[in-house]
Amino acid sequence: MTRPTVxxxxxxxxxxxxxxxxxxxxxxxxxxxxDEKDSDRDAVLRASDVxxxxxxxxxxxxxxxxxxxxxxxxxxxxxxxxFLPLRxxxxxxxxxxxxxxxxxxxxxxxxxxxxSAAKRLPQEHEAMRxxxxxxxxxxxxxxxxxxxxxxxxxxxxxxxxxxxxxxxRIQALNRSGRTEDPVDFIGTLDDLDRVLEASDILVITVxxxxxxxxxxxxxxxxxxxxxxxLVNVARGEIVDxxxxxxxxxxxxxxxxxxxxxxxxxxxxxxxxxxxPFLELPNVIASPHNSAITDGAIAGFVRRGAENARxxxxxxxxxxxxxxxxxxx
Amino acid sequence: MTRPTVxxxxxxxxxxxxxxxxxxxxxxxxxxxxDEKDSDRDAVLRASDVxxxxxxxxxxxxxxxxxxxxxxxxxxxxxxxxFLPLRxxxxxxxxxxxxxxxxxxxxxxxxxxxxSAAKRLPQEHEAMRxxxxxxxxxxxxxxxxxxxxxxxxxxxxxxxxxxxxxxxRIQALNRSGRTEDPVDFIGTLDDLDRVLEASDILVITVxxxxxxxxxxxxxxxxxxxxxxxLVNVARGEIVDxxxxxxxxxxxxxxxxxxxxxxxxxxxxxxxxxxxPFLELPNVIASPHNSAITDGAIAGFVRRGAENARxxxxxxxxxxxxxxxxxxx
Numbered sequence: 001m002t003r004p005t006v007x008x009x010x011x012x013x014x015x016x017x018x019x020x021x022x023x024x025x026x027x028x029x030x031x032x033x034x035d036e037k038d039s040d041r042d043a044v045l046r047a048s049d050v051x052x053x054x055x056x057x058x059x060x061x062x063x064x065x066x067x068x069x070x071x072x073x074x075x076x077x078x079x080x081x082x083f084l085p086l087r088x089x090x091x092x093x094x095x096x097x098x099x100x101x102x103x104x105x106x107x108x109x110x111x112x113x114x115x116s117a118a119k120r121l122p123q124e125h126e127a128m129r130x131x132x133x134x135x136x137x138x139x140x141x142x143x144x145x146x147x148x149x150x151x152x153x154x155x156x157x158x159x160x161x162x163x164x165x166x167x168x169r170i171q172a173l174n175r176s177g178r179t180e181d182p183v184d185f186i187g188t189l190d191d192l193d194r195v196l197e198a199s200d201i202l203v204i205t206v207x208x209x210x211x212x213x214x215x216x217x218x219x220x221x222x223x224x225x226x227x228x229x230l231v232n233v234a235r236g237e238i239v240d241x242x243x244x245x246x247x248x249x250x251x252x253x254x255x256x257x258x259x260x261x262x263x264x265x266x267x268x269x270x271x272x273x274x275x276p277f278l279e280l281p282n283v284i285a286s287p288h289n290s291a292i293t294d295g296a297i298a299g300f301v302r303r304g305a306e307n308a309r310x311x312x313x314x315x316x317x318x319x320x321x322x323x324x325x326x327x328x
Numbered sequence: 329m330t331r332p333t334v335x336x337x338x339x340x341x342x343x344x345x346x347x348x349x350x351x352x353x354x355x356x357x358x359x360x361x362x363d364e365k366d367s368d369r370d371a372v373l374r375a376s377d378v379x380x381x382x383x384x385x386x387x388x389x390x391x392x393x394x395x396x397x398x399x400x401x402x403x404x405x406x407x408x409x410x411f412l413p414l415r416x417x418x419x420x421x422x423x424x425x426x427x428x429x430x431x432x433x434x435x436x437x438x439x440x441x442x443x444s445a446a447k448r449l450p451q452e453h454e455a456m457r458x459x460x461x462x463x464x465x466x467x468x469x470x471x472x473x474x475x476x477x478x479x480x481x482x483x484x485x486x487x488x489x490x491x492x493x494x495x496x497r498i499q500a501l502n503r504s505g506r507t508e509d510p511v512d513f514i515g516t517l518d519d520l521d522r523v524l525e526a527s528d529i530l531v532i533t534v535x536x537x538x539x540x541x542x543x544x545x546x547x548x549x550x551x552x553x554x555x556x557x558l559v560n561v562a563r564g565e566i567v568d569x570x571x572x573x574x575x576x577x578x579x580x581x582x583x584x585x586x587x588x589x590x591x592x593x594x595x596x597x598x599x600x601x602x603x604p605f606l607e608l609p610n611v612i613a614s615p616h617n618s619a620i621t622d623g624a625i626a627g628f629v630r631r632g633a634e635n636a637r638x639x640x641x642x643x644x645x646x647x648x649x650x651x652x653x654x655x656x
Contacts, residue, residue: 105469108494112447115440122450125613129606133592133599133615141433141621165493166436264461271461278457285453287461293469 004312006305007048009033009059015298020052023305027312033059042067050308051093052301054078057085068093073317075308077101077301079155080235082208082327083267096307099319100154101300102291106205107158109290110231111166113257114201116284117229118142123281140200140227143167148199150215151206151234152179152186159203171195173206175324189215196223201231204260208235208327218243227253233290236262245275248282257284264288332640334633335376337361337387343626348380351633355640361387370395378636379421380629382406385413396421401645403636405429405629407483408563410536410655411595424635427647428482429628430619434533435486437618438559439494441585442529444612445557446470451609468528468555471495476527478543479534479562480507480514487531499523501534503652517543524551529559532588536563536655546571555581561618564590573603576610585612592616 006024011034020030031044045060045067051074053059074095076084081097089095116122118140127134147163149156152172160170160181171185173195179186185195189211196202202224206212216230216239224230232239241262248256256277263272266288277283291300310317334352339362348358359372373388373395379402381387402423404412409425417423444450446468455462475491477484480500488498488509499513501523507514513523517539524530530552534540544558544567552558560567569590576584584605591600594616605611619628638645 104471108443108469108471109447109467111494112440112443112449115436116444116449119437119440119614119618121440121444121612121614122453124615124617125450125606128599128613128615131599135593135615135617136620137617138620138622138624139437139617141436141624143432143436162494166439166490265463271456271459278453284449285456286447286449287452287456287463289452289463289465289467290447292464292466294466296466296469 003027003029004049005029005031005044005047006050006052006308006312007031007033007044009051009053009056012301013297015295016301019298019302020305023302023309024312027309046070049073050075050311052077052304052308055084062088065090073308073311075304075317077304080207081321081325082235082237086321086326087328094311094317095321096304096317096319097321097325098300098304098307100158101303102296103155103158105293105296106155106233106290107162108293109259109286110159110203110205110233110257111162113231113259113284113286114147114203114229115142117231117255117257118201122284126281142201145169145200146171146184146198148195148202149173150192150195150202150204150238151212152183153205153207155233156203156205157181159205163201168201171198192220193223196220197225199228200225201229204230204232204234204238206234206238207325208237209325210327211324212238213327214238214240216240216244218246221247224254226251229255229257231257231259233259235260236264241274245277245280248277248280252282255282255284257286259286259288259290261288331355331357332377333357333359333372333375334378334380334636334640335359335361335372337379337381337384340629341625343623344629347626347630348633351630351637352640355637374398377401378403378639380405380632380636383412390416393418401636401639403632403645405632408535409649409653410563410565414649414654415656422639422645423649424632424645424647425649425653426628426632426635428486429631430624431483431486433621433624434483434561434618435490436621437587437614438487438531438533438561438585439490441559441587441612441614442475442531442557443470445559445583445585446529450612454609470529473497473528474499474512474526475529475531476523477501478520478523478530478532478566479540480511481533481535483561484531484533485509487533491529496529499526520548521551524548525553527556528553529557532558532560532562532566534562534566535653536565537653538655539652540566541655542566542568544568544572546574549575552582554579557583557585559585559587561587563588564592569602573605573608576605576608580610583610583612585614587614587616587618589616 006028149172152174170183177188477500480502498511505516
């Protein structure tokens with residue numbers, strides 16, 4: 001019996017190849033699409049049982065995708081799959097997303113942004129450069145405050161774990177409205193308004209789907225506390241761009257910590273804004289790099305490869321995308 | 329028998345007066361120096377058993393201090409007392425400092441600064457303003473790293489508590505070289521060099537005394553990791569100003585988070601720098617405001633008043649300053 005074939009669609013670096021080999025080399029043949037000769041590519045496509053990929057549409061193209069006759073699983077390496085045109089994906093190939101692969105570094109990044117906002121670090125640094133030493137303008141302690149988490153999945157739960165250590169109370173929303181974790185409140189998207197009203201910090205860790213696209217619109221921002229801290233580490237499109245800009249202009253005590261953007265390089269090939277968010281004093285920006293800590297990428301790849309292994313050894317792979325996970 | 333008199337030397341606000349009354353009004357007469365008529369001041373000075381003060385030298389002046397015939401305790405409301413000329417303080421009056429009063433808000437501030445540095449928040453925000461979206465330049469996770477704490481007192485221990493929750497390992501220095509806390513290493517100032525070499529983050533929470541003034545000089549900065557994060561929330565003078573500036577210029581991956589300054593308003597009446605730290609990209613600055621969170625000041629005053637109460641009810645007040653606590 002021949003060993004199954006795992007096709008890696010991207011130009012993996014050494015540490016990533018080592019992680020993939022570690023997870024799969026004992027049971028599968030691992031092929032790298034950029035390394036294949038043109039004359040071998042048709043055979044490799046038809047032999048592949050599993051794809052490991054960030055974006056098979058870009059890496060392979062639709063013609064090659066049509067030749068994945070025996071493929072059973074596309075294991076995506078991103079946590080969000082909203083940017084892939086999965087309606088045109090062959091229906092016989094399951095799609096798994098890399099849920100929570102980025103949870104731990106992202107949660108630290110969320111904490112960094114929320115604390116930076118609470119302590120007004122950028123504003124007071126800038127004030128000092130202008131000669132102002134605002135020693136007695138109060139900043140915020142996080143202890144005792146409420147953190148709302150829109151999307152209480154793997155990343156949201158890790159954010160909550162760190163926040164609880166700072167004596168922050170958690171109000172969370174997930175699909176089931178249930179959790180065993182020690183939260184002050186758990187509900188579903190139907191409870192969004194009450195969580196918005198209660199939150200001193202609101203962290204967005206939800207997937208971008210038809211239900212969440214644009215969900216934080218002008219009316220919902222109005223429900224939030226005047227001096228709330230919004231942290232978006234999910235997808236820009238969950239928040240209405242114009243509404244957020246107007247809100248930040250009208251409410252100088254409100255802070256937006258933006259790590260996820262509306263038009264950004266990895267999904268759109270460029271970074272672009274419709275409004276000059278980066279000129280506002282109450283915005284803290286980062287270039288969607290919350291997951292990218294020293295040595296982290298190989299770990300994410302390994303995690304995806306380990307999920308793919310489940311299929312090859314006859315187990316159920318986790319985080320298989322269903323209708324509710326799609327954006328369009 | 330007359331009740332003892334507590335003299336508050338500064339213009340306390342309503343919340344602070346309420347805190348003092350709460351701690352002391354049942355057992356003492358509370359007088360406020362700025363409220364006293366000139367004709368009553370001599371009698372008040374001679375009757376005072378305890379002073380509550382940030383700075384009695386400035387508030388009262390040396391002539392009035394000379395009339396504190398019956399005073400037994402100066403309860404300072406700052407944690408650091410290095411800026412008071414205590415060599416000229418009447419030797420019959422004990423001096424207590426407000427140790428650890430600021431520990432909890434300060435520890436959150438330390439975490440905010442250290443995380444902001446680890447995630448390069450100011451640098452990447454600035455890069456984005458310049459059109460650069462550095463999504464794949466790795467930042468640092470704190471988990472698994474080593475935090476050195478120079479001054480493992482009340483504030484240092486609270487910093488350690490929060491850091492441990494982020495899976496950071498602690499190497500600490502205090503006067504005794506002993507602790508019951510779960511640290512990787514505990515030692516005294518004699519062990520400074522080994523802690524400097526091991527630390528990914530070094531937090532300065534030590535008092536400014538003859539032993540610590542200028543202790544972080546050029547040679548000691550050289551011992552630190554090339555990409556270490558230094559957080560000073562104690563006193564500027566513990567670090568050699570010129571040496572730090574030169575080190576930051578030579579080591580762009582090294583970050584200094586400066587909350588305590590060499591010349592600053594509350595101690596010197598103005599903010600001044602010998603070197604343009606605020607122009608360096610690897611400096612994160614805050615205006616010595618780490619303790620000043622919403623509603624915090626009344627809490628610090630209450631804590632000092634409660635320590636003074638110990639004297640008035642016949643207990644030993646805590647945190648009495650000795651020779652080792654003095655700077656000059």
